[in-house]
Amino acid sequence: SAVISQKPSRDICQRGTSLTIQCQVDSQVTMMFWYRQQPGQSLTLIATANQGSEATYESGFVIDKFPISRPNLTFSTLTVSNMSPEDSSIYLCSVKRGGRGDEQFFGPGTRLTVL
Amino acid sequence: AQSVTQPDIHITVSEGASLELRCNYSYGATPYLFWYVQSPGQGLQLLLKYFSGDTLVQGIKGFEAEFKRSQSSFNLRKPSVHWSDAAEYFCAVGDGGYQKVTFGIGTKLQVIP
Numbered sequence: 001s002a003v004i005s006q007k008p009s010r011d012i013c014q015r016g017t018s019l020t021i022q023c024q025v026d027s028q029v030t031m032m033f034w035y036r037q038q039p040g041q042s043l044t045l046i047a048t049a050n051q052g053s054e055a056t057y058e059s060g061f062v063i064d065k066f067p068i069s070r071p072n073l074t075f076s077t078l079t080v081s082n083m084s085p086e087d088s089s090i091y092l093c094s095v096k097r098g099g100r101g102d103e104q105f106f107g108p109g110t111r112l113t114v115l
Numbered sequence: 116a117q118s119v120t121q122p123d124i125h126i127t128v129s130e131g132a133s134l135e136l137r138c139n140y141s142y143g144a145t146p147y148l149f150w151y152v153q154s155p156g157q158g159l160q161l162l163l164k165y166f167s168g169d170t171l172v173q174g175i176k177g178f179e180a181e182f183k184r185s186q187s188s189f190n191l192r193k194p195s196v197h198w199s200d201a202a203e204y205f206c207a208v209g210d211g212g213y214q215k216v217t218f219g220i221g222t223k224l225q226v227i228p
Contacts, residue, residue, distance in 0.1 A: 042218045103149060108157060
């Protein structure tokens with residue numbers, strides 16, 4: 001397994017501001033992902049955080065809105081930019097250690113409310 | 116594209132009763148299948164997974180799931196539910212290569228005394 005921490009655990013932000021969420025893993029992992037879970041919805045993959053290169057974004061998500069960094073194999077950040085109330089969600093970091101078939105482990109999530 | 120359907124949004128069972136949560140998937144090849152549980156205010160915890168081999172998979176907390184290729188299903192079961200099992204349960208399917216995982220909408224389980 002992997003121990004994953006996220007900061008902050010929750011935040012309340014004003015419209016138009018930005019928030020950076022941190023994800024820290026207790027050991028090196030192959031892949032890191034960022035998901036969004038909107039109220040009453042399932043998890044939606046935002047992007048794969050690639051170490052040393054630009055993140056790979058899923059359809060509907062763009063770098064200007066959700067810039068991601070991954071400076072090393074244990075840490076990543078997701079920024080939610082120019083926030084609106086529609087960005088109110090739980091943002092989850094997940095990691096995958098190995099290759100094919102390995103499961104993902106999830107962090108506790110960051111609950112974001114935008115007023 | 117892969118997809119997951121969880122037809123039951125909300126299920127209520129009595130403590131001690133048996134439980135079955137339904138999951139149907141769509142994927143062109145042999146899928147990687149997962150069940151996760153999310154307790155209120157918590158992240159997701161993996162209950163069990165299926166990659167290959169025995170189609171009946173045992174997981175943590177007394178859960179099991181059965182892969183039925185003919186029905187494209189991966190239903191989660193527990194013979195006797197405990198109050199602490201009240202949570203939201205997500206079925207997920209992963210592709211064979213990149214391992215992109217697609218989640219179902221979730222089933223919220225309520226356990227009554």
